[in-house]
Amino acid sequence: MKPQTEALIETLRRTVGPAHVLTDGDLTAWEKDWRRRVRGKALAVVRPATTAQVAQVVRACAAAGAAIVPQGGNTGLVVGSTPDASGTQVVLSLTRMNAVRAVDPANLTLTAEAGCVLQAVQLRAEESGLLFPLSLAAEGSCTIGGNLATNAGGTQVLRYGNTRELCLGLEVVTAQGEVWDGLTGLRKDNTGYDLRDLFIGSEGTLGVITAATLKLHPLPAARLTAWAALPSLAAAVALLALAQRRLGAGLTGFEVMNRFALDLVARHFPQLRQPQLQDAPYCVLLEASDHESEAHARAQFEQLLESALDDGCALDAVVAESLAQARELWHLRESIPLAQAEEGLNIKHDISLPVSRIPAFCTATDAQLAQAIPGVRLVNFGHLGDGNLHYNVQAPEGVDAAAFLQGEEARINALVFDAVQAHGGSISAEHGVGSLKVHELEQRKSPVALALMRAIKQALDPRNLMNPGRVLREPAQ
Numbered sequence: 001m002k003p004q005t006e007a008l009i010e011t012l013r014r015t016v017g018p019a020h021v022l023t024d025g026d027l028t029a030w031e032k033d034w035r036r037r038v039r040g041k042a043l044a045v046v047r048p049a050t051t052a053q054v055a056q057v058v059r060a061c062a063a064a065g066a067a068i069v070p071q072g073g074n075t076g077l078v079v080g081s082t083p084d085a086s087g088t089q090v091v092l093s094l095t096r097m098n099a100v101r102a103v104d105p106a107n108l109t110l111t112a113e114a115g116c117v118l119q120a121v122q123l124r125a126e127e128s129g130l131l132f133p134l135s136l137a138a139e140g141s142c143t144i145g146g147n148l149a150t151n152a153g154g155t156q157v158l159r160y161g162n163t164r165e166l167c168l169g170l171e172v173v174t175a176q177g178e179v180w181d182g183l184t185g186l187r188k189d190n191t192g193y194d195l196r197d198l199f200i201g202s203e204g205t206l207g208v209i210t211a212a213t214l215k216l217h218p219l220p221a222a223r224l225t226a227w228a229a230l231p232s233l234a235a236a237v238a239l240l241a242l243a244q245r246r247l248g249a250g251l252t253g254f255e256v257m258n259r260f261a262l263d264l265v266a267r268h269f270p271q272l273r274q275p276q277l278q279d280a281p282y283c284v285l286l287e288a289s290d291h292e293s294e295a296h297a298r299a300q301f302e303q304l305l306e307s308a309l310d311d312g313c314a315l316d317a318v319v320a321e322s323l324a325q326a327r328e329l330w331h332l333r334e335s336i337p338l339a340q341a342e343e344g345l346n347i348k349h350d351i352s353l354p355v356s357r358i359p360a361f362c363t364a365t366d367a368q369l370a371q372a373i374p375g376v377r378l379v380n381f382g383h384l385g386d387g388n389l390h391y392n393v394q395a396p397e398g399v400d401a402a403a404f405l406q407g408e409e410a411r412i413n414a415l416v417f418d419a420v421q422a423h424g425g426s427i428s429a430e431h432g433v434g435s436l437k438v439h440e441l442e443q444r445k446s447p448v449a450l451a452l453m454r455a456i457k458q459a460l461d462p463r464n465l466m467n468p469g470r471v472l473r474e475p476a477q
């Protein structure tokens, strides 16, 4: 180890305690991404316990010219939170910063440290009779800092918005190691440029989020879940419009799944019971939240589904009878990414489109893919209410997944992303850019937007030490 590197490690040890600077042993949990696509090598994994320690760590790294990769739960899907292979980057893990600092029920806010696991925040809000609505399948291990850094979406966006809409204030350690305390619980604050919104969604490239003041909502009196079998995606879009008309803000979830996605769940998790409904190419999971009563919600939901059956936009439907049944239905939906991972490496596309254009997009792109690669298997599911599909491509049955990825990923991405652009969509709806989509972003984002993004990066992190090479390509040396 070079003397300068040794000196940095020594400073980090003094700052956070030797037990929290990891350099040897098995660092897989921090060095490998959730999808197991990439394995990096960290100079060290540093686990500070306070904002002051984060600031000191950043200053020490800056002085030594060492790049920092902020990391929360390491559940991100675009290879943004793991170090590169150089062995020179410091992983700054926030997971020890997991305190809820305050709950203010009258202001409907909760202030949490960045390393708080999302589920812990949901539970803490619930203990106060309130709701923190952000919800995603990784909620048992992803962190608030990671949610904010990626502006995570999830299954409740339709009603409550992305993480950005759920955040009122931030505390950030800048790339220079200064602390910006922007933890206001204010709903109105027009005092200049919105720094909070700059850091949200910046994927660790502008600074380290150390805490946030989050927006809470009243806890609904009842939540009901239904499952419907549908003849087509066009029918799903029609059902969404009907549900929005009938339920208004009471419609809190609308998830779509194609047959193959559910078949994969049946194959890899046979213990999960699937509703015994008429066979159909698509299913949707609907959730309604009601501030009056369960009886009121059930009556509304049943009327809605009856109309859908009469109209022919649903073939068959069932409303969960109990909380346990509702959980089973959600569990089925949330098991799709896990079932896909069990099936093998796949090519993921986290896309968004105007809802109205989704049926045409899928009809055209499904056909193009089938023609380009006979036997290709499409796992198509997602948050239809937000126009967000996880349009994922799995190798044909019996074809080696790694070889498929190697040989076909570029061609498939070009085909799908060209179609997304032609239909007025986005190539990254909720997962972000990380390192996986840097090239695509550069190809497809407008030059003006890219120049503005580079100017922001240059202004906030002129030495390019915060998660370099993520979101934006590293400038040529």
Ligand code: FAD
Pocket (backbone or CB within 6 Å): 034, 069, 070, 071, 072, 073, 074, 075, 076, 077, 080, 081, 094, 114, 135, 136, 137, 138, 141, 142, 143, 144, 145, 146, 147, 148, 149, 150, 151, 152, 153, 154, 155, 203, 204, 205, 207, 208, 209, 210, 337, 338, 430, 431, 434, 467, 470
């Ligand atoms: P990490 O993976 O550790 O980091 C993600 C990015 O944020 C990295 O660029 C990292 O450098 C940066 N970062 C992390 N913490 C900080 C911090 N404190 N300050 C600055 N930068 C930081 N995402 C969705 O949006 N919607 C979904 O429905 C969804 N479902 C998922 C389901 C599964 C099964 C899995 C595995 C993932 C899913 N994701 C989803 C993706 C992922 O869970 C989210 O992006 C999540 O917000 C990441 O949080 P994390 O704490 O794991 O962050």
Ligand code: ZN
Pocket (backbone or CB within 6 Å): 153, 154, 382, 383, 390, 430
């Ligand atoms: Zn999603």
